[in-house]
Amino acid sequence: MDKPLGPAHIKAALFDFDGTLADTERFGIELDEEAYAYYGITPTEAEKASLSGTDGLESIPALFHAHGLGVSAEEFFAHRRPSDVIYQELPIKASPGAREVMRRLRAAGARIAVVSTTRHALVETVLGRIGLADLVDVVIGGDDVEHHKPNPEPYARALEKLATTPAEAVAFEDSPSGVASAQAAGVYTFGFTGSCVPQELPAADERFHSFEELAK
Known part of the structure; x- marks a missing residue:
């Protein structure tokens, strides 16, 4: 079966946090x-x-x-x-190019969500520490859902909060369980292979090694 095409106009961009937006x-x-x-x-x-x-x-x-x-x-x-x-406390930094990609998506009219298994309050805290909080509209943490990745609930909840359909969204993930979660929610998914713990992501709709590639 052919893989789905990404949305012609992205209205929502959904980012995993750990290993994707930051090297935690x-x-x-x-x-x-x-x-x-x-x-x-x-x-x-x-x-x-x-x-x-x-x-x-x-x-x-x-x-x-x-x-x-x-x-x-x-x-x-x-x-x-x-x-x-x-x-x-630890010296976390945003993945190179991530802020620029998020900024460009927002400039093009997309809303941004962070979808993580980490607790909501911790995600909010660390987004502020690494300078990304101002670009994020919605945070879905592990304590915001009943079922975690690879279940589709985290991504489905983010779409609900953003009032966006799966066909209008893209996701960025660095793990097989995250890719499975986003795709099960019907979202076109980019697999990030540039994590410090790189994983094989053959199921991702597209793969990329660095946000800097996407920011060009």
């Missing part, structure tokens, strides 16, 4: 490694990346199962520093 995932992996050390395992790079873009409820037990351990997400996070420190 390397910090998250550092926190994860503290918990891995507690349990005495050394996951592969691919296994570490498998947690990216997820809430961990399924991906964490799967990772530990591969190492012969039964560890729930709740148990894992009990031995890991809270992610809040990433968004509130």
